[in-house]
Amino acid sequence: MATSDSSASFEETDTRHDEMHSTIEAWIDDLVDDIDAAQASDEFQEWLDVQSRFHDYSHRNTLLIKRQCPQATKVAGYNTWRNDFDRHVQEGEQAIWIWAPIITKRCPECENSPSYHENTDCEYDETPSEEWSKGLVGFKPAPVFDVSQTEGEPLPELETAAFGDTEDLVPALTRAADELGVTVRIVDADEWEYGDAKGVCKQRSFHDLTPVVEVKARPNQADLAVTLIHEYAHTLLHFDLDDKDKRSKREVEAEAIAYIVGRYFGLDTSGSAFYLAAWQEDNSQEIQDRLGWISSTAQRIIEAVAEG
DSSP: OOOOOSOOOOOSSTTHHHHHHHHHHHHHHHHHHHHHHHHHSHHHHHHHHHHTTSOOOOHHHHHHHHHHOTTOOSEEOHHHHHHHHOEEEOTTOOOEEEEEEEEEEOOTTTOOOHHHHTTSSOOOOSSOGGGOOEEEEEEEEEEEEEGGGEEESOOOOOOOOOBSOOTTHHHHHHHHHHHHTOEEEEEOGGGOOSTTOSEEEEESOSSOOOEEEEEEOOSOHHHHHHHHHHHHHHHHHTTTOOOGGGHHHHHHHHHHHHHHHHHHTTOBOTTHHHHHHHHHTTOTTHHHHTHHHHHHHHHHHHHHHHHO
């Protein structure tokens, strides 16, 4: 994959905007190539195979999981951890309880299982219960466990972190928050409440809609800087959007902007390709379709940092 090994600079001339846009367009081409290479790699295919074996929990179960274990990131049943991932629940761990669907044969009329059907007033008898189709008849409590409660074979991880000499980039980015209309907080790792997320964007309160960016502190300052840029991009482009179905589009735009701004300041942001490969599936070219939004927002962040 291509690497971002040098910063870029543009003189204050009448053509500066066009020169920057042209450079960003070339970098987006590099990023698309990197995403295609990432998607074709054995590392990504192994990661994708593992991800496909985790359930996509309902909204209700997701709330139950987060309420019982706020730091949960990957959740599965006891036997799934043992049989599919060669990991074992550690002794003394408390289960996370969710509602599991009960799938069995059910009456075409009252939709009850045969045993419950016999105790209802339903008079359906056109076909015997042995010939009924299976369907959802109810829910039952079921125990699951987060990966942090297990031990054994490691799960494959994608290397998405940025690297490089940041010098004073993180302080410069935090100073730029005022120019961008954002409140920024760097939170110690032991106080972080958002699981494996590196950063979040939210509003200050119900009455104060000022965007607040919180990022998890870490030794890798280059990666911290790129996370700040990613969350800044969300505040500038997506803060007032509430369409859950568009999350993939939002993540792609924010990470592409983080890739560009980080690269502008001399960081190696090639790890963004793996991050975007996980969101893009087979549509890496869509990033080029959003070049206008990506380019203008990246330039706005660059200029805010320069003015700070």
